[in-house]
Amino acid sequence: MAAAPRLQPVGAARTVSPVESPVPILIITGQTAGGKEQLALAAAARLAGEIISADSMKVYRELDIGTAKPSAAQRRTVPHHLLDVADPGETFSTARWLRLAEQAIADVHARGRTAIVSGGTPLYLKALLEGMFEGPAADPAIRERLKGEAAARGTPALHERLAQVDPAAAARIHPNDLRRITRALEVWELTAAPISDLQKQWGTRRPRWRPLTVAVRRGRDDLTRRICRRVERMLDAGLVDEVRRLAARPGGLGRGPRQALGYAEVLGFLAGRLPQEEIAAAIVAHTRQFARRQLTWLSRFPDIVWLDAAPDAAPDAAPDALAARVVALWRDHVGCAEQT
Structure with missing residues (x-):
């Protein structure tokens, strides 16, 4: 049997050559509605x-x-990347995302x-x-046979x-997790190598990035108030009409958008499963649950710098104090006194 091919991680060796130093990047993250987007905008203007x-x-697009x-x-003030790059009905x-992000960086x-990488999707950051x-492309015949x-x-x-x-x-995969078991066996049949071995191939590769990761952190009551204000603004801005229009488009919404915060609850209302007067409360409750999970995920990230934000009266207020702190951290990170 032929030797198993060496599979590359997604995006490997496309942006930084082995002789180059890792590229410094600034990552601004935090819980949803915590103000990371405003902080990223303020930092981008200064850096x-x-x-x-x-x-x-x-x-x-359209979400x-x-x-x-x-x-x-x-967007005119600060260039943005990886917005509106997929249709609502596609996976x-x-x-x-990683391929596009690496190229954009x-x-x-x-x-x-x-x-400046800004967002709160832990899987993307990880x-x-x-x-x-990524591994070899799926083989429909093998998958159907295994299923x-x-x-x-x-x-x-x-x-077994x-x-x-x-x-x-x-040992890592639950005995009833058919999707992951099928993929692992599929990779074995296609490459004659265990998926666990292939996943280690780039474990010692030269780092591509030299990240400074900062996360905005707020008190529970402050974050809850911000979530409530955000949900109120979204509904006032026409969230129900946006979801109704997207659901009626040819092909409808894909699985990801259907499960998204705000969209899932409005779809429940449109399907008659949720009274209209309960939409806001449902979105707030689910957003708070997600924010708690985000905090748990982010607490596991290495070398993260937590920035505690003071409560503010205006949810979109420019976070000048935090931005100044980020600028100082960044200049120290890149080892220079001036950033132009």
Whole structure:
């Protein structure tokens, strides 16, 4: 049997050559409605920056109100990337985002400007910092055969087979997780190599980025007030009409947008499952739950600098004090006194 091919991580060796130093990037993240977008705009204005969005819903065209996309005026003031790059009905993968993000960062850096990655989708940030395994293209015939075997013999039987060829992967994957078991066996059949081994191929590669990661943190009551204000503004701006129009378009909404905060609740209302007067409360409750999960995820990120934000009266107020702190951290990070 032929030797297994060496598979590259998504975007590997396309933006930084092995002889170059890692590119410094500024990552601004935090919980939803916490003010990270305003901070990114303020920092970009001070650092000649361009913003690369790391938000899994802002990639979709026409999802504007519910995703709190930057305004046209803000986009004219500060260049933005990875907004409106997918149709609402299509599937947009983390691998695709990573390819586009790496290219955008390289382009921004080549122009001598500061690349600012701003967003709160932890999987995107993790992929950017650590890379991700893409592997060989899916083989529909293999997948259908494996799914047929699972239907006939049960998913645990496939898990037992996986344990024989790739014990490490089997130990990580639940015996009933058909999707991941199928993928691991598919990779084994296509490459004759365990997926767990292939995923380690780039573990010691030269880092592509030298990140400074800062996260905006707010008190629970302050964040809840901001979430409530944001939801109220979205509904006043026409969120229900936006969702109704998107749902009626040819092809409708893809799975990601259908599950997005704000969109899922309005779709429930349009389907008769949620009374109109309960839309706002449902969005607020689900957004608060998501914000708690974000905090848990972000707490696991290495070398993150937490910036505690004071409560403000205006939700879109320019965070001057935090921006000044970010500028100082960035100048120290890149090792220079001036940033032009």
